[in-house]
Amino acid sequence: MSEHTFDSRSESNLKTLLPVAQVKAREWLRRCLDAGINLKIICGTRTWEEQEALYEQGRSKPGKVVTNARAGYSYHNFGIAWDFVVFSSDFTVALWNSPDMARAGRIAEAMGLEWGGSWKGFVDTPHVQMNTGLTLAQMRERHRKGIPIL
Numbered sequence: 001m002s003e004h005t006f007d008s009r010s011e012s013n014l015k016t017l018l019p020v021a022q023v024k025a026r027e028w029l030r031r032c033l034d035a036g037i038n039l040k041i042i043c044g045t046r047t048w049e050e051q052e053a054l055y056e057q058g059r060s061k062p063g064k065v066v067t068n069a070r071a072g073y074s075y076h077n078f079g080i081a082w083d084f085v086v087f088s089s090d091f092t093v094a095l096w097n098s099p100d101m102a103r104a105g106r107i108a109e110a111m112g113l114e115w116g117g118s119w120k121g122f123v124d125t126p127h128v129q130m131n132t133g134l135t136l137a138q139m140r141e142r143h144r145k146g147i148p149i150l
């Protein structure tokens with residue numbers, strides 16, 4: 001298997017994913033770049049502590065609410081989700097509302113990944129995740145017992 005190398009920000013986030021998810025994320029990123037979409041992976045795995053801190057933002061701490069997920073309730077806590085953003089052609093300006101966000105999402109869906117932009121209710125356009133066939137409750141249970149989810 002050939003190992004692609006991407007920009008340093010994407011690489012550092014890719015490295016936080018579980019190996020199986022990392023392979024998928026790399027393939028997806030390659031496909032997007034090949035399709036002329038300038039994007040980077042800007043978030044990978046969050047520890048449970050980081051998730052709790054994020055949850056408190058806009059609640060017990062200043063800032064605006066950015067997540068409804070407590071620790072153990074986000075796919076980011078299990079190494080199988082990542083966030084991305086499209087950039088201008090020189091990679092200096094993040095373009096959160098670019099139509100290329102949806103193009104990248106559709107490429108993910110074509111690979112059998114789940115794209116947050118297709119969610120009903122809380123739409124999470126920058127979010128991609130890999131389904132495991134397990135529910136979040138089952139994943140939390142495995143985490144508690146120290147059993148790998150993949």
Ligand SMILES: [Zn+2]
Nearest residue numbers: 082083127128
């Ligand atoms: Zn996300």
